[in-house]
Amino acid sequence: SAVISQKPSRDICQRGTSLTIQCQVDSQVTMMFWYRQQPGQSLTLIATANQGSEATYESGFVIDKFPISRPNLTFSTLTVSNMSPEDSSIYLCSVPWGYNEQFFGPGTRLTVL
Amino acid sequence: GQNIDQPTEMTATEGAIVQINCTYQTSGFNGLFWYQQHAGEAPTFLSYNVLDGLEEKGRFSSFLSRSKGYSYLLLKELQMKDSASYLCAVRDSNYQLIWGAGTKLIIKP
Numbered sequence: 483s484a485v486i487s488q489k490p491s492r493d494i495c496q497r498g499t500s501l502t503i504q505c506q507v508d509s510q511v512t513m514m515f516w517y518r519q520q521p522g523q524s525l526t527l528i529a530t531a532n533q534g535s536e537a538t539y540e541s542g543f544v545i546d547k548f549p550i551s552r553p554n555l556t557f558s559t560l561t562v563s564n565m566s567p568e569d570s571s572i573y574l575c576s577v578p579w580g581y582n583e584q585f586f587g588p589g590t591r592l593t594v595l
Numbered sequence: 596g597q598n599i600d601q602p603t604e605m606t607a608t609e610g611a612i613v614q615i616n617c618t619y620q621t622s623g624f625n626g627l628f629w630y631q632q633h634a635g636e637a638p639t640f641l642s643y644n645v646l647d648g649l650e651e652k653g654r655f656s657s658f659l660s661r662s663k664g665y666s667y668l669l670l671k672e673l674q675m676k677d678s679a680s681y682l683c684a685v686r687d688s689n690y691q692l693i694w695g696a697g698t699k700l701i702i703k704p
Contacts, residue, residue: 524599525638525682525694574637582626582645584692586637 484509486587494593502561503590505575510555515576531558565594597621599695606701615668615698623688629668630682678702
């Protein structure tokens, strides 16, 4: 199995500022996913981060708003830029494991005032 | 479009059995997953079905019918700690996971 940690676990931020969320995995993985989960909602995939290449963004998400770094096979960051209250959500990183499992980090609970 | 439907909320009694249904319409199918998510925590993997039929794992079982686009998660001998949200997800033809909104299960003594 993979153990995933995220920092920070929660934060309260002011409108217009940016927050960078870190995700650390205890094993080398090719793909890392970044999800958003708004209260009472489904998990929504923001982007897939691959080491050595640009992240692949899903429809509705753009690099200027959610820049991602993937400097090595165990680490990634997601920045939420120019935040607004609509960005208040839980942000989760996740890695696929084997053929039929996917492990999640503990999540970062973001509140934007 | 792609769609995963599951009930928003269900209530059951400690010690009883509950079945949580999931129907899906996706572009391709490469497996169906059930995850458990306690409030404020990350989802944890429960089960995976890719062939029709029932997969049993302790108190939890998951069933799949690909022709009907249907799955259910069966929880037996319910315990208070089973109070959580249960997420159904389907892996589509691009190997992307499409997630349902989750079913909040409330267990009463």
